Amino acid sequence: MENFETVIKGLQCVGCASGDYPTCFAQSSIGIGCKNHVAGTMVSSIGRIFLGLPKGFNRLGECDNLKLFIFENQAQHIEQCSYDKWNVPVWKYQYGNYVLVRGFMPRLNKGFLHIILDGQIGEIKCYEVTESDIDAMD
């Protein structure tokens, strides 16, 4: 769990409104992340962000209660939250060793944000955000 702890601490629990890691930490029932995490970092004219994530994946925008889920690998992700007509991936990005996915649940009119630690980006069918896309974002 040591490696996961570093990941959760750095990508998810940083800037959490529930307090610093590990005070905030409670095991999520989906994936391996923290279920208590609330993005608590406010940037003026942008709104709340997930402090640990790159541009393109850090803004909450209109989705005020957007949750971030972290999966250990592709197998866990497929078992717990596979992509289909209910969970539609929109953007994917290779972020170091991890795969980030931003998507939409049309039936619920809600967004989602996933990190697959040992993910295979080629297995996810949607637009792949490039380095230059990220660089061009404000």
Ligand SMILES: [Zn+2]
């Ligand atoms: Zn947390």
